Structure formats: C-alpha cells, structure tokens
Amino acid sequence: xxxxxxxxxxxxxxxxxxxxxxxxxxxxxxxxxxxxxxxxxxxxxxxxxxxxxxxxxxxxxxxxxxxxxxxxxxxxxxxxxxxxxxxxxxxxxxxxxxxxxxxxxxxxxxxxxxxxxxxxxxxxxxxxxxxxxxxxxxxxxxxxxxxxxxxxxxxxxxxxxxxxxxxxxxxxxxxxxxxxxxxxxxxxxxxx
Numbered sequence: 001x002x003x004x005x006x007x008x009x010x011x012x013x014x015x016x017x018x019x020x021x022x023x024x025x026x027x028x029x030x031x032x033x034x035x036x037x038x039x040x041x042x043x044x045x046x047x048x049x050x051x052x053x054x055x056x057x058x059x060x061x062x063x064x065x066x067x068x069x070x071x072x073x074x075x076x077x078x079x080x081x082x083x084x085x086x087x088x089x090x091x092x093x094x095x096x097x098x099x100x101x102x103x104x105x106x107x108x109x110x111x112x113x114x115x116x117x118x119x120x121x122x123x124x125x126x127x128x129x130x131x132x133x134x135x136x137x138x139x140x141x142x143x144x145x146x147x148x149x150x151x152x153x154x155x156x157x158x159x160x161x162x163x164x165x166x167x168x169x170x171x172x173x174x175x176x177x178x179x180x181x182x183x184x185x186x187x188x189x190x191x192x
Contacts, residue, residue: 006171009036020045028088029180033172034081034163048163055159061149064095068116069123069153070160071103075189076127079164080174087186088177097183104189115144119153126157 012021012031017039024031038044067086074082083104090100099116102109106120118141125133142150178186 004171004173005033005037006169007037007040009033010039012036012039016042028085028175028177030175032085033175034167034170037170037172051159055156058152058156061145061152061156063093065116065119065145066153066156067093067095068099068103068106068112069119069157070163071100072106072120072123073127073157073160074164075104076124077161077164077168079168079172081167081172082160082164083186084174084177084179087183088181091178091181091183101184102187105187109187118144122153123157123160126154127161 012018012035020035021031024035034048035045038048067090071083071086074080074086086103087097087100089095090097096111099111102111103120106112106117112120118137122133122137122141125131125137138150141153145153
C-alpha cells in the first residue's frame with residue numbers, strides 16, 4: 001500500500017530500531033506507519049510506547065468498552081489507521097466483530113446495549129470541539145460504570161484523541177490490517 005504520510009517515514013535504525021521492527025512485524029505483519037513517521041523524534045516514540053504500555057494495564061473499565069470508544073473517536077476524527085487497527089485488534093482479542101464492524105454507524109445499529117451506546121455517545125461528545133459532554137450523559141455513565149471505570153474511560157478516550165488526531169494530522173492512513181485478515185469491511189459511517 002502506498003504511503004500518504006505528510007512527513008516521510010524514517011528508517012528504524014540501531015538495536016532499538018531492530019527490536020521495534022521485529023515486534024511490529026510480529027504484531028501486525030509489517031512496521032506500523034505511525035512508528036516510522038515518529039522515528040524522526042525518538043522521544044515521541046518512547047512516549048507513545050510508554051503511555052500505550054501503561055494504559056494497557058488499566059483494568060477498572062471493560063476493555064471492550066474502551067475499544068469501541070477508541071473506534072468511535074477514530075471514526076469521528078477520520079483516522080482510518082486507528083479504525084483499521086481497532087477492527088484488526090477486535091478480531092485478534094476476541095471482541096464481538098459484529099459490534100466492532102458497526103461502530104462507524106452505531107447510532108443506526110441495533111447491536112449495541114444501552115451501556116455501550118452511552119459509551120459511544122460519550123466518546124463522540126468528548127471528541128467534538130468544543131466537547132459536548134452533558135451532565136445527564138455523565139450521570140448515566142457514572143451509574144452504569146462507577147467512578148473508577150468512568151475516570152479510566154475518560155482517560156482512554158483522551159488518549160484515543162491524541163493518537164487519532166496525531167495520525168490524521170500526519171497523513172497516516174489505513175495500512176490494511178483488517179483486510180489482510182479477510183475481515184468484512186467496516187460499516188459505512190453515519191451521515192452527520
């Protein structure tokens with residue numbers, strides 16, 4: 001797949017570059033473009049890896065909810081790379097693929113529970129500029145999830161905004177991870 005990045009990809013060099021290349025290929029079959037672009041500034045690479053690794057250890061909010069929220073953010077921001085990766089990971093982490101496929105059109109879909117719908121709405125409300133989170137939505141989520149999970153979900157959505165906006169601004173697009181696994185294409189996003 002031809003690269004569309006606004007900053008040319010850098011060659012991952014040195015021992016660290018070899019390790020990152022090997023790990024990325026093991027996980028995805030190829031080196032992830034966000035890493036290749038960020039390699040121009042290794043502190044950014046290190047930051048992304050550190051935050052990603054630490055946030056994967058968070059366990060107060062259901063991982064499925066955080067995955068759907070990340071995909072909702074990616075859909076709203078327009079980060080095809082994150083949507084593709086989210087769908088690919090859904091297949092590899094045992095998430096409900098029907099639900100993962102429907103995230104781009106969650107408002108019209110009937111596959112989501114009321115709790116999942118609140119999470120998806122919250123993800124979008126946090127992502128719009130300015131944010132449109134309401135007291136009513138927050139109260140529903142707090143009642144459904146509890147304070148520790150809601151705080152974690154909020155942080156996960158904030159991180160999703162960091163990743164999706166970074167990738168989109170840098171022109172990083174889907175690398176076809178989901179297609180390589182013969183997953184059915186994602187549903188078309190809802191017209192807003």
